[in-house]
Amino acid sequence: MPRTLQVREALNEALAEEMERDERVFVMGExxxxxxxxYKVTRGLLERFGPRRVWDTPINEGGFxxxxxxxxxxxxxxxxxxxxxxxxxxxxxxxxNNAAKIRQMSAGRLSVPIVFRGGGGAARMLAAQHSQATEPxxxxxxxxxxxxxxxxxxxxxxxxxxxxxxxxxxxxxSELMYGAKGEVPDGEYVIPLGVADVKRPGTDCTxxxxxxxxxxxxxxxxxxxxxHGIECExxxxxxxxxxxxxxxxxxxxxxxxxxxxxxxxxxxxVGAEVVDRVQSSCFDWLDAPVERVCNVDVPQPxxxxxxxxxxxxxxxxVDAVRRASYR
Amino acid sequence: xxxxEATAPTLDEMRSFYREMLLQRRFEEAAARVYTQGKIGGxxxxxxxxxxxxxxxxxxxxxxxxxxxxxxxxxxxxxxGSSSRAVMAELFGRSTGTSQGLxxxxxxxxxxxxxxxxxxxxxxxxxxxxxxxFASKYRGDGRVTLCFMGDGAVNQGVFFEAMQLxxxxxLPVVFIVENNLYAMGTPLSMQTPVEDxxxxxxxxxxxxxxxxxxxxxxxRRRVGRAVDxxxxxxxxxxxxxxxxxxxxxxxSDPARYRTKEEVEERxxxxxxxxxxxxxxxxxxxxxxxxxxxxxxxxxEDALEFAENSPPPDPEVATRFVYA
Numbered sequence: 001m002p003r004t005l006q007v008r009e010a011l012n013e014a015l016a017e018e019m020e021r022d023e024r025v026f027v028m029g030e031x032x033x034x035x036x037x038x039y040k041v042t043r044g045l046l047e048r049f050g051p052r053r054v055w056d057t058p059i060n061e062g063g064f065x066x067x068x069x070x071x072x073x074x075x076x077x078x079x080x081x082x083x084x085x086x087x088x089x090x091x092x093x094x095x096x097n098n099a100a101k102i103r104q105m106s107a108g109r110l111s112v113p114i115v116f117r118g119g120g121g122a123a124r125m126l127a128a129q130h131s132q133a134t135e136p137x138x139x140x141x142x143x144x145x146x147x148x149x150x151x152x153x154x155x156x157x158x159x160x161x162x163x164x165x166x167x168x169x170x171x172x173x174s175e176l177m178y179g180a181k182g183e184v185p186d187g188e189y190v191i192p193l194g195v196a197d198v199k200r201p202g203t204d205c206t207x208x209x210x211x212x213x214x215x216x217x218x219x220x221x222x223x224x225x226x227x228h229g230i231e232c233e234x235x236x237x238x239x240x241x242x243x244x245x246x247x248x249x250x251x252x253x254x255x256x257x258x259x260x261x262x263x264x265x266x267x268x269x270v271g272a273e274v275v276d277r278v279q280s281s282c283f284d285w286l287d288a289p290v291e292r293v294c295n296v297d298v299p300q301p302x303x304x305x306x307x308x309x310x311x312x313x314x315x316x317x318v319d320a321v322r323r324a325s326y327r
Numbered sequence: 328x329x330x331x332e333a334t335a336p337t338l339d340e341m342r343s344f345y346r347e348m349l350l351q352r353r354f355e356e357a358a359a360r361v362y363t364q365g366k367i368g369g370x371x372x373x374x375x376x377x378x379x380x381x382x383x384x385x386x387x388x389x390x391x392x393x394x395x396x397x398x399x400x401x402x403x404x405x406x407x408g409s410s411s412r413a414v415m416a417e418l419f420g421r422s423t424g425t426s427q428g429l430x431x432x433x434x435x436x437x438x439x440x441x442x443x444x445x446x447x448x449x450x451x452x453x454x455x456x457x458x459x460x461f462a463s464k465y466r467g468d469g470r471v472t473l474c475f476m477g478d479g480a481v482n483q484g485v486f487f488e489a490m491q492l493x494x495x496x497x498l499p500v501v502f503i504v505e506n507n508l509y510a511m512g513t514p515l516s517m518q519t520p521v522e523d524x525x526x527x528x529x530x531x532x533x534x535x536x537x538x539x540x541x542x543x544x545x546x547r548r549r550v551g552r553a554v555d556x557x558x559x560x561x562x563x564x565x566x567x568x569x570x571x572x573x574x575x576x577x578x579s580d581p582a583r584y585r586t587k588e589e590v591e592e593r594x595x596x597x598x599x600x601x602x603x604x605x606x607x608x609x610x611x612x613x614x615x616x617x618x619x620x621x622x623x624x625x626x627e628d629a630l631e632f633a634e635n636s637p638p639p640d641p642e643v644a645t646r647f648v649y650a
Contacts, residue, residue, distance in 0.1 A: 026465070052465065058495070063454050063488025070395075070458015073443060076465060094485070097448050098455060106436035106444065107426040108647035142648050166650035 002153075002183040007173070010156035010184050011041045011117075015079065017188070018163045019049050022077060025163055028055040028064055029081030029118075038083045039119060039178045065091035065116065069099045072114040072168075079163060082118035085134040085172055091116075092137070099168035100143030113166045117159065119175035120148075121212055121263045122311055126175075128299035131307075133264025135211075138170040139240040139273070145169045145193055146240040148211040152182035154238060157191030165193060174212035193239045196247035202233035205321050206251040208274050209261040210236050213312050217261045220317035228318075230325050240270050245277050252278055256287040257324045261317050266294035291320040336544045338609055344386065344543050345602050346618050348378040351402040352599060353626045354411055355574075358401065358418055361630065362578045367418045370447075371432045374402035376573040379598035380505050381406045383546025384473060384568075387554050393441045393463075395456035396475040398433035399505075400445030403475060409437040415629035421636035428639040429647065449510075450476065450483030453502070457489045457563075460500035464561060471557045472500045473550075479510025481524055490565065494531040499557035501550065503566045511576040512584040528565035540570040540598050571596075 005013070019025045031038045033046040033056040046054040057064040061082060068078035082088045088095065099112045122131040139146045145167050149155045155173065162169040174180075199214065200221050209217035214236055221232035233251050237244050252258045258278050260271040271292045278290055296310040336344070355373040362371050374381065377399070385394060385406040396403045404414050409425060417424025418432050425435050433447040443459060446452035456474030463470040480486050481504055493500050504524055508515050515522060528535035534556060538549050546568065553564035571593040575582035582590075606612060 055496075058491065060488035060491060062485040063457075063492050066451070066454020066485060066489060067458035067461050067492055070455035070460075071462040071465065072458075073455065074393075074459050074462045076462050093448055093451050094454065097451055098446070102444065103650065104647050105426060105430045105434040106438065106647075107429050107643075108650075109426075109436055109438040110443065111650045113650075145649075 002185050004181050005152050005184040006178065007152050007155050007180050008039055008041050008178040010152040011159055011173070012043055014156045014159040015042065015045060016048065018160055019045070019053055024075065024077045025079065026053045026055065026076065027079045027081065028057060028068055030057055030059055030083050032056060032081050037081070039175070041178070042081065061087050061091040062094055065094040066098065068114050069094060069102070069112055072112045073102060073110045077113050077163060079115045079117060082116060084130060084175060085118050085120035086130050086132060088116060088118070088134060095138070095144070095168070095170070096141050100141045104143060111166045112168045115159070115162045115169045115171050117171035118173060119178070120172040121174050121176070122300060122307065123175040125302055125304055125307060127302040131300035133262070133295070135172050135240055136264055136269050139270050143168065144241060147171045147193060147238065148240060149173070149238060150211055150214040150236055152180065153184045154191055156184055157189050158193065158238060160190045161193050164190065169193070172211070177212050194242040194244055196235055196237045196244035198233060198247070198251070199236045200232065200234040202231035202255065204231045204255055205233070205257040205259060205325050206248070206255045207232045207234045207259050207261055207317070207321065208237065208248055209234060210238065210240065211263060213261060213263045216312055216314055217317055220314045220321065223314060223318055224321050228322060228327060230321060230327060232321060243273070245281070248274065248278065249281050252282045253285045256285050258286070259291040259293065259317070259320045259324050261293040261312055263311065264295055265297055266292055267297060269294055288324045288326065291324045293317050293320045338611055341602065341606050341609065342611070342614060342618065344382060345606060346622060347382050347406060348543065348599050348602065349618060349622045350411065350625060351378040351382070351405055353622050354405065354415070354629070355401060357626045357630055358415070359574070359578060367432065368420065369431055370398065371418065371578040372399040372576065373572070373574045373578070374399055376593070376597070377505055377507060377540070377570045378402055379540040379543040379546055380503070380568045380570050381475065383540070383543040384503055384550040387547045387551035388471065388473060391441060392470050393443050393459050393472040394475070395443050395452055395459060395472060396445050397449065397452060397477060397480065398445055398447045399477065400433065400435045404435040404437060404442055407437060407442045408440040409435065409442060411625050411629040412632040415633040416636050419633040419636070420638065421633055422639045422643070423632065423636040427643055429643065450480035450486045453480065453486045454489040456502070457493045457498055457500055460493065460498040461496065463499050464497070469558060470499070471554050474500060474502050476502070476504055477510065478504055478506040478508065478515060478518070478524060480504070481527055482518060490527070490531050490533065493563040494533045497561045498563055499561050500563045501553040501557055501566065502563065503550070503568060505570050506567050507570050507572045509576065509584070512580065514584070525565060525567040534562060534564045535566070536564065537567040538569070540568050541596060541601055543598055543602060
């Protein structure tokens with residue numbers, strides 16, 4: 001019987017199950033223990049597993065990210081929580097120059113099986129420094145895997161896969177989705193990294209989207225079906241590195257049109273990578289230029305009206321799909 | 328190495344330490360020579376002058392203890408037991424190098440011997456060392472991690488973050504600053520208002536020590552105390568060892584920011600000469616020529632090995648990125 005869980009509960013189950021399963025797994029971050037997690041993802045873990053497995057840290061992301069990497073180098077499996085991924089930028093050097101490169105620099109003698117997880121993307125009226133999509137920074141880097149889930153079941157299954165992965169995984173959650181509910185299967189399951197999921201089948205236009213804004217794309221797909229007779233196929237890559245390009249190509253070769261919808265800036269964004277791969281591998285199938293719907297190219301404003309203006313909206317997705325469909 | 332506390336070095340130890348330091352000196356001189364011939368590329372930071380620090384410190388460790396270091400790492404690798412062949416081959420970027428030509432001079436790894444890397448971002452490796460020590464504490468494996476850094480690293484943010492966490496969590500790690508008085512070309516006086524770097528341990532409630540590298544056995548003794556503290560009490564220590572490099576920061580640095588006189592004056596205090604004199608005083612000066620000869624042969628062999636090793640296969644470039 002599937003249960004209805006919030007994202008935070010699904011994540012909590014994934015952490016608890018993996019900690020139970022593997023003694024090398026531990027959790028470290030700001031407020032993860034006594035406070036029970038800033039977003040309550042780690043609720044109860046300190047009580048259940050004790051202080052050896054759940055480490056509250058001071059506010060020094062570079063320090064504890066680096067400690068996690070060092071511990072992973074010699075075989076532990078740390079799950080490092082960034083209260084939000086905005087703060088991961090303080091640890092950027094640790095993640096990019098150490099976690100991602102140690103395996104290469106040591107000719108495969110050291111691996112770094114670590115997960116960096118936490119909320120990312122726009123939150124509600126948190127303004128420029130607390131609202132940004134950090135996934136393009138990390139997706140750029142060979143040696144890292146980047147996961148951006150969109151449903152509670154996937155949050156759980158993908159986090160479990162990330163913890164079991166022998167590579168450094170950047171697992172970016174949505175700050176606005178911790179309370180979102182969805183069906184989560186009972187029992188043990190893992191969702192492999194690098195496998196896309198078709199969230200909505202369709203025949204007329206492929207929409208590639210991930211994370212929280214995928215739900216905006218799905219909403220837009222309903223509007224397009226109802227009001228414009230356009231059936232979108234919504235493909236969720238779920239992991240941005242590695243990218244399941246074959247799933248995207250298969251869909252585009254069926255629909256002959258493609259729109260990429262994501263949070264974050266257009267300039268050098270992950271959408272640009274998707275568009276490039278689609279144009280070079282599906283050129284003969286395309287009936288229209290590939291469209292992108294992204295944040296407006298500005299730091300996130302504070303006021304609610306401005307914030308909504310900047311983020312991809314149902315209306316902007318509808319417009320882009322109509323342009324790509326010439327309808 | 329608690330026994331090192333009381334006992335004076337035996338003649339055998341003196342010869343053995345001397346050979347290790349001399350090997351590093353001659354290895355680096357050879358590296359400098361072939362660098363100018365274009366056989367080694369990139370940045371190449373020589374350890375000449377600082378050999379007593381790494382040698383004394385690593386001799387205070389057990390073989391299964393860990394070393395994490397920065398980019399001036401050739402000497403540390405040799406002290407930790409890496410073969411001079413594999414290290415030289417790595418400098419040459421050959422398939423037989425410690426990292427098969429993927430790391431180069433700044434990124435020497437020898438995992439079997441507990442050398443967990445040389446790192447190129449100043450200070451960026453310090454939290455890694457704390458993390459390795461964290462794993463030892465987590466597992467209770469009794470190992471100690473030694474973290475080398477230069478005096479340039481101690482002004483970086485992550486240095487302080489790692490010190491803070493190591494002390495807060497009582498991690499079995501020993502931080503060693505090899506203070507050679509210059510962060511690249513910037514003298515210490517322009518880097519910090521407080522000359523005594525070891526004082527940076529104070530705000531973290533961490534034990535500290537500060538001493539010169541003149542006598543390699545004194546280095547071992549003082550580092551040994553810190554290693555014991557880490558292993559037995561699970562407490563970190565911050566050590567500042569005063570040393571000097573005779574060459575520039577890297578091969579591309581002619582070191583014009585200091586006077587010839589300064590360098591000459593420092594050369595008179597060379598720990599290698601100090602140990603040489605000590606061996607002579609012990610009546611074993613006659614052994615020195617044989618040591619010099621054996622070191623020269625080893626370095627020559629390493630050069631030849633590196634020269635004759637094939638370049639890495641093209642597929643090595645992509646083989647190790649992901650597990």
